[in-house]
Amino acid sequence: MKLSTFLLTFVLGLIPSVSLSQSHFLVQKDYRKIVQADFNQKKAMLSHGHHFDVFSKSKMSPYEKEAMQFLYAYMPVADIVDYPGSFHLMNIRAAERARREMPWGKLVPDLLYRHFVVPERVNNEHLDSSCVVFYDQLKNRVKDLPMYQAILEVNHWCHEKAIYTPSDARTSSPLATCRTAYGRCGEESTFLVAALRSVGIPARQVYTPRWAHTDDNHAWVEAWADGKWYFLGACEPEPVLNLAWFNAPASRGMLMHTKVFGRYNGPEEVMSKTANYTEINVISNYAPTSAVSVHVVDSLGNQVAGALVEFKLYNYAEFYSVAKKITDAQGHCSLTAGRGDMIVWASKEGRFGFARVSFGKQKEITVSLKHCEGDLFSIDFDIVPPKESANLPQVTAEQRKVNDNRLSKEDSIRTAYTSTFLTNETASQFVSSLKSPLTDKLRKSLIDILIKSRGNHSVLEMFLEESDRKGTLDKAVHLLNSLSDKDLRDIVIEVLNDHLWYTIDNDGREDYDCHLLNPRIKYEDLTCYKSFFKKVIDPSKAKSYREDPQRLIQWCKVNISVNDSLSAQRIPQSPEGVWTSKVADSKSLDSFFVAVARSCGISAWIDEVTDEVMYRKGNHVYKVSFEGPATAAIVPQGKLRATYEPNNIVDNPKYYSHFTISKFDNGQLKLLSYDENGTTWQNLLKKPLDLAAGYYVMVTGMRLANGGVLANMTSFVVKEGEETVINLKLRESKDQVQVIGNFNSESLFTPVTCPGKEARMLSKESVLSACGRGYYVIGIVGPGQEPTNHALKDIAALKCKLESWGRKIVLLFPTMDKCKKFNFLEFQGLPKDVVFGIDTDGIASQIVDNMKLKLKDQLPIFIIADTFNRVVFVTQGYTIGLGDQIMNVVNGL
Structure with missing residues (x-):
């Protein structure tokens, strides 16, 4: 079992058994019958072992028994066989204590309480006793607040405990996130949902499986208060709800969904229903949407029932499935999504077909299963993401000041804890x-x-x-x-x-x-x-x-x-x-x-x-x-090699940035997951690569600065004992700004005040923190050098236009000595959004390496990048008209 007997006994002792005037957890009789049937079916499937002994050996009220049956009916097998029944009973009692003791407990409808407070699991995290631990820490902090304010307060508490840091795909438990003091967005949002549920506030994790306008994905939280769902960034407290750095990106999203525990009959569009959860679509909370009907036919035009339809977004150089549907008896299914482009990929019994679809422009599309394994094709796709349409709530200057002061205090609380870690x-x-x-x-x-x-x-x-x-x-x-x-x-x-x-x-x-x-x-x-x-x-x-x-x-x-x-x-x-x-x-x-x-x-x-x-x-x-027969066969191998002709932007394409390879498996594509750090054309495909014999698809893409993609999809066959040669094709645009590289916006530098003789260093800060979300300019400058002087005067000449753009310009000196030699009086016309600093943590080296610049020490170096780590402009050395060049790129974004 995954929870020690001692810990479980201790925690159970803290929670009284439920004593309620309400006799039923499942109030609706018809729904109660459905849950009972699902529970009995699950129990029959897991008849081997003693996994349901809690129902005969633990003293439970009728209310508790119904709640336990609800959990067991829909929880994954792992949660039944790997955790003791007493652990689940503990969670039932903890949830009901919160409902009984918190002032909003009686205001939460049974439907929301059942699906968004009681469930223990948020994502794929290890289950722990956080519901008890968090309640004890939070109850006095929120019990006298209105529900809306309580949500904000819980998020401030979470910010005291953890901040964002990227990590691997496994999701840490809420208590492990506290112990570590950081987590990726999926872990932060799991943490916040667990904290909100611990005090009886309905909460759910919302995911965009992949962004449409840039690579990566994101997870955040929706919480319910006084009849309405609100969203917030986990561990990123704002003065009000429905405000986060991702307001603008979310308005360009194509799909946001959440998994609701059990059979859920809420107002949202149902994406799919499984034995464990109901997946619902919440994209309409964030972006304008449109629906598309998909009709799947065979090569003769006959309707195909039971076909798998995958809706795929271009992201990380693959067409990633963000939604899956099964066609009905008429070969039909539909999806509501943001108003941009996807690829619709349909398959059944090894045959497949695909087509691009534009939500908002097309209402229906027909996909023919005209392809089979071994068919060779090479097709270009111009992928257009949704336009930005962010809606930001108003925040007063006083609210922002109070919130900023709180954030600083919370940072100090967390820092005091992390200072106990080993150095x-x-x-x-x-x-x-x-x-x-x-x-x-x-x-x-x-x-x-x-x-x-x-x-x-x-x-x-x-x-x-x-x-x-x-x-x-x-x-x-x-x-x-x-x-x-x-x-x-x-x-x-x-x-x-x-x-x-x-x-x-x-x-x-x-x-x-x-x-x-x-x-x-x-x-x-x-x-x-x-x-x-x-x-x-x-x-x-x-x-x-x-x-x-x-x-x-x-x-x-x-x-x-x-x-x-x-x-x-x-x-x-x-x-x-x-x-x-x-x-x-x-x-x-x-x-x-x-x-x-x-x-x-x-x-x-x-x-x-x-x-x-x-x-x-x-x-x-x-x-x-x-x-089939019990065998373990040596995998038949062939070889794959790709030719590539370097262009002015990309001399060595990167896996996940510019191309990916997927293996065909009964009509579907399974991505080959090579190491994301350093896998390129040169070290993977320039020389023959040993690869299992089979049918494959390569996807390539060039991301444009406006979020669009010039993509290509090419199929090929690798035969046992033979070498297959393909062309890695990267399409270019002569008319639009393209993404030409990457830069880590979490990189640190040391800000300074009063550049020149009186310069004073401040605490280190990340580029993301200094610039906020969106585009920014970084310049590595050498004071007293003619190329730097030209560049800064060009920027000063376009002061008004750059200030109208409203984004930060970070100017970094290589050392503090060079900063003190800077004559600030010569450049007082620089835009007000300029931030000065010292390159203490290797930002110049990172730019030189990532952008393959020829001369390591030649200054100045300027890039335009965004906080999704995309670089759309770079220049090094003596440049005339730098300000105009920057504005030309800005106007094309």
């Missing part, structure tokens, strides 16, 4: 206290590991001290080195010890194989599965699996029932949960095989690029398949 000095002191010998390389990596662990450092220190005493420190460091940064921040010592002590190699010896030693398989919660399987699998059976892994594949096929409908959210079950329930979704079965294989000494893993299950035996790598 290079304190981590070095700890490592030096260890007695066991370590190489300089391992010593250095261990210091880095401890710093990365942030609020979890005490767990790692305890683990290392124990390993040091027992003479296993070297192996312990290798284990920690196998973990991701996020795992270091939230792993528990029981898991570390389990994988330290129960990892064996193929001959039964301790081993540092990166797959055998690592607890992580995919995105599942980490558990002590190695000691578990050592107990339940006979040693002779484990040996037979090690000698012939196909026997393990056969055991999985015979003994594990696969049912993907039970976990539509793709919440992975633990390997132990699969063993005890004998039921799994296909992805959990993959992880289960890897876990059992590793526990038996077989090096197994899930391939990061293809997402296929692999294992090594001797010098060969095999692919695992649970479909």
Whole structure:
């Protein structure tokens, strides 16, 4: 189980059982019958094991029993088999306590309470006891506030705890986000939803699967108050609701959705219904919308019922599916979306077809399933995103001042906490206290590991001290080195010890194989599965699996029932949960095989690029398949090479920025997920790449500064033992501003006041923080140099136009000494939006590297970029008419 018995007993003791005048949790009789039927069906599917014992062994009121049945009817299998029933009962009682004690409890309709307060899960995070912990911290802070103000206050509390920092795709639990003090947008919004629900406020996480006008995606929160849903940026408090940095981008969005727990009958458009949730479309809350009807026909024009229709947005150089529908008996489906372009991709039984559709311009479209695997095509698409139409609520100067002061105070509270984390000095002191010998390389990596662990450092220190005493420190460091940064921040010592002590190699010896030693398989919660399987699998059976892994594949096929409908959210079950329930979704079965294989000494893993299950035996790598006869075949391989003719903008196209490759799988496309850091045409496709034989599609694109894309989709076939050569085609525009590179807007610099002899350095700040969301200019300048003087005078000459544009211009000096040599009196005509600073953190080097500038030290360097990290203009050295060049680009944005 994923929650310790001691912790659960302690937490349960804090919450009284429910005592209500209302006898039913499910007030509507007809709905109650539906839930009861779904509950009974789920119980029958999970008849193996004791996963429903809570209903017979725990004392529950009729109200609590109905609430528990509602949870169990719709929760993913993982939440049933991996968490004790008492944990779910705790959450039911915590939610009802909040409803009873908070002043707005009686104002929340049963429908919203049931679907947006009671559910424990927000996304795919590890479940924890945050509902109890957060309530105790928040109840006195919000109990005397109106509901609207309470939402703002909870977000201020969240900002005290965490701020935005990008990380990997696994979602940390709310308590882990607090402990780490930061998270990506999906984690921040999960955190805020959990906090709002803990005090009885209906809340939901809203996602745009991908932006239409730029790469990336985003998640935020909607909260309900006094009859209305409002939105807010998680951990980014504003003076009022419905205000966030993403107002403008959201107005250009094409799809925003949220997953509502269970069968939900609200007013919003239903995207899909699954065994776990109802997905609803909320795009109309943010942007103008239009509906499109799609008709799917076969090559003879006959209607095709039951076809899968995917609505795809161009993003990260692929056409990414943001919505999926199934055609009805007449071959029809529809979608409401923002007024821009998508690709509609329809498929059934291996045949497929596709077409571009423009929402707002077309009301219907017909897609013919005229293609089959092996068809060769190359098609250009001009993709146009929606126009901006932001609607910003009014904020007074006093409201902004009060909010800014609060943000500063909250930053100091959070900084006081993060100052308790290990620094290079304190981590070095700890490592030096260890007695066991370590190489300089391992010593250095261990210091880095401890710093990365942030609020979890005490767990790692305890683990290392124990390993040091027992003479296993070297192996312990290798284990920690196998973990991701996020795992270091939230792993528990029981898991570390389990994988330290129960990892064996193929001959039964301790081993540092990166797959055998690592607890992580995919995105599942980490558990002590190695000691578990050592107990339940006979040693002779484990040996037979090690000698012939196909026997393990056969055991999985015979003994594990696969049912993907039970976990539509793709919440992975633990390997132990699969063993005890004998039921799994296909992805959990993959992880289960890897876990059992590793526990038996077989090096197994899930391939990061293809997402296929692999294992090594001797010098060969095999692919695992649970479909058809129990086999593990060596993957047939061919080779792929791409030619590319560099243009003036891109000399070495980047994966995800300029191109991607997807493999055809029964009519659908599965992206090959190469490393996003540094994968380019030169190191991937310039020389022949080993690739599994099959049918593929390459998508390329050049993003324009206005958000549009010049895209191309080309299919090709890789044959076993043969080399396939394709052309990587990047289209160009002679008339529109194009995205020519990237720059990290989170980069830091040191602002200064009074550039010149009286210059004074301030605290470091990010470009994003200094400039706000949107476009900005950065210039690296050399005072007293003629090229810099020309550039600054050109900018001063267009002072009025640049001020009318209203965006920041950050001028950075290479050093403080050079800043003090700047004669500010010569350039008093510069726009008021200029921010001066020192390039203390390598911004110039980043621009030089990213933009492939020939001369590293030649100044000035100017770029125009935006906070989505896109560069649309760069110049270096002596330039006449720089101000005009900047305004020409600005006018084209």
